[in-house]
Amino acid sequence: MWKEFKEFIARGNVVDLAVAVVIGAAFGRIITSFVEGVLMPPIGLALGKADFSNLFIDLSGQGPVSLADAQLKGLPVIAYGRLFNDIINFLIIGLAVFLVVKAVNRLRAAPPPPPNTKDCPACLTAIPLGAKRCSACCVDLPAEA
Numbered sequence: 624m625w626k627e628f629k630e631f632i633a634r635g636n637v638v639d640l641a642v643a644v645v646i647g648a649a650f651g652r653i654i655t656s657f658v659e660g661v662l663m664p665p666i667g668l669a670l671g672k673a674d675f676s677n678l679f680i681d682l683s684g685q686g687p688v689s690l691a692d693a694q695l696k697g698l699p700v701i702a703y704g705r706l707f708n709d710i711i712n713f714l715i716i717g718l719a720v721f722l723v724v725k726a727v728n729r730l731r732a733a734p735p736p737p738p739n740t741k742d743c744p745a746c747l748t749a750i751p752l753g754a755k756r757c758s759a760c761c762v763d764l765p766a767e768a
Contacts, residue, residue, distance in 0.1 A: 654723070658716050666715070675711075678704030 631637060679690045680701040687693035693700045740749040748759040756763050 675704040675707035
C-alpha cells in the first residue's frame with residue numbers, strides 16, 4: 624500500500640494539482656488584499672459607505688432594533704444583508720480576477736502565424752503552400768490531399 628501511495632503522489636498531475644492549490648491560495652490573498660485595500664474604498668465612498676450586513680427581516684414580531692440585538696435575544700431573523708455583501712464582494716473579486724487575467728493574457732506572446740510556405744521535396748527551396756510546381760527547380764509537386 625505504501626508503494627502505491629508513493630506512486631500516486633509521484634505522478635505529475637498530483638504534484639501539479641498541489642502546486643496549483645498553493646499558488647491559488649497565494650493568488651487569493653493577493654486578490655483579497657486588492658479588493659479590500661484598493662477597490663472597496665472608492666466603491667464605499669461612491670455608495671455613501673453602504674453596509675448591508677445589518678439588514679434583516681424579523682420573524683418573531685418583537686421588533687429588535689438591530690441584527691445584533693435580535694441575535695443576542697435569540698430571535699429568529701432572516702439576515703439577508705450579509706448575503707448582499709457577499710454577492711457584492713463576489714462580483715468585485717470576479718471583476719478583479721477578470722482584469723488581472725486579461726492583463727496577463729496581453730503580456731503573453733501572440734502565437735506565431737501558421738506557415739504559408741513549404742519546402743520543395745527536390746531542392747528544399749521555400750515555395751508557397753498552393754504551388755503545383757517549384758519555381759527554383761521546376762519539379763512538379765504532388766497534389767496534397
